[in-house]
Amino acid sequence: MILVDLLKNKFGFDEAFNYKEEQDLEAALKRYFPSGIDIYFENVGGKMLDAVLPNMRFNGRISACGMISQYNVQGDGVRNLGHIVTKLLRMQGFIVSHYYHMYPKYMEMIMPLIKQGKICYIEDVVEGLESAPAALVGLFSGRNVGKQVVVVARD
Ligand SMILES: NC(=O)c1ccc[n+]([C@@H]2O[C@H](COP(=O)([O-])OP(=O)(O)OC[C@H]3O[C@@H](n4cnc5c(N)ncnc54)[C@H](OP(=O)(O)O)[C@@H]3O)[C@@H](O)[C@H]2O)c1
Structure with a gap:
């Protein structure tokens, strides 16, 4: 509950839930996003990705940053990839090391936002x-x- 409060009240997310307290992730996502998901920032992979895919909206986009649930296991397969085809989804990965040359520009952009309290951590x-x-x-x-x-x- 504390983590959910943190996400909603400090970071300003409209909704949040703790995946460890949900029996059915797909149903939880449907409950919190009844109209579906337009953009998903992927940091988890595995069961979470599998639950997100059926909840994506048409032409939705998935930015693949990480898949932490998969780093120490083998064969936790994702079954719902077909939604990428039928819902015309786009999924693109990125890795920070490809963008190091933009770091000074990033600092220029991010520092004022942190100072203004628009981005917090x-x-x-x-x-x-x-x-x-x-x-x-x-x-x-x-x-x-x-x-x-x-x-x-x-x-
Ligand atoms: N693309 C890139 O360039 C790049 C660079 C750095 C990191 N990353 C990725 O970004 C993600 C976050 O990394 P971070 O370094 O910032 O770590 P972090 O978010 O500070 O810590 C990882 C969090 O992942 C959650 N987690 C661990 N195992 C999980 C599982 N099986 N299912 C669901 N959640 C799980 C844990 O939170 P809970 O308490 O909620 O379980 C943990 O606090 C990782 O996927 C990492 O690989 C990507």
Whole structure:
């Protein structure tokens, strides 16, 4: 519940739910998006992608950033890819390393928005390089709340 509150009240999402508390992801998405989904930012893959596909609207777009549910498993197959054909969906991946040359331009764009409070973020900070392995493993079980940062040394 705390996470849902955070998403709605701090980050300003219209709706949010905790996938760990839902028996049927497809039904949950239908409940929260009764008219369907136009744009889906994919960070999870697997069962979540499978539940999203039938809920996509015609000509919907999926921006594929990551598939964290799939990194440590094999064969958690996606069955609903046919919706890409029948609903004329477009799905495109991207990877940050292809865009490093745009980083200075990104900083110019993002810094004023952060200062104005139009974009906000939360950091989950752990101290010391020795904390890094546990912090990394914690990403796969939702231990962190906010961007996981490891402080190697403080000046
Ligand atoms: N395309 C790129 O260039 C790029 C660059 C960096 C990262 N990424 C991707 O972006 C995504 C987020 O990465 P991040 O570094 O910012 O990590 P993050 O969101 O801070 O942490 C990962 C979160 O994923 C959730 N998670 C873990 N296993 C899951 C599962 N099986 N099903 C659903 N959710 C699960 C956990 O939250 P819960 O508590 O909700 O489970 C965890 O807090 C990842 O998919 C990553 O690969 C892409």
